[in-house]
Amino acid sequence: MTSKKIIERLQKQNWFVKCETEHEVALVLNACVDAKISWSHGASASFLPDQILQKTPIFIGRDACFNENGLFWDDLMYFDAETPNLEDITDWFFEELRK
Structure with missing residues (x-):
């Protein structure tokens, strides 16, 4: 079961x-x-999606500008350059799962 803290952060946008x-894909x-x-x-x-496991690393995110409700994924690190509003919560997410 995912903690309330993680659920609340994921429900927010821009990560x-x-x-x-x-x-790790399965955990997210x-x-x-x-x-x-x-x-x-x-x-x-x-x-x-079939192609998601054929490529690593995979970036899974949620962007209010891209799509206000849903997830997207990509195998390229375009996030920093094209969407500076996205927060990298990778370390935080996996640390919270360990608690």
């Missing part, structure tokens, strides 16, 4: 998590399911 492994998406956040196209976060 991304860098996932280095399939396991499971937390998103608990937070009731779906992909930008409306599918549940439990749906895993």
Whole structure:
């Protein structure tokens, strides 16, 4: 079960998590399911696009400018240059899971 603190942060906008492994992708998406956040196209976060596991690292994020409600992913680190409003919560997210 995902902590209330993580759920509250994920429900806010403008964040991304860098996932280095399939396991990390699963942890992020499971937390998103608990937070009731779906992909930008409306599918549940439990749906895993085939191509997402073929590339690492994967960046999973939520951007109010890009799509105010859903998740997106990319295998490129465009976040810093094109969307400076996104906060990298990677370290925080995985530390909170360990608590």
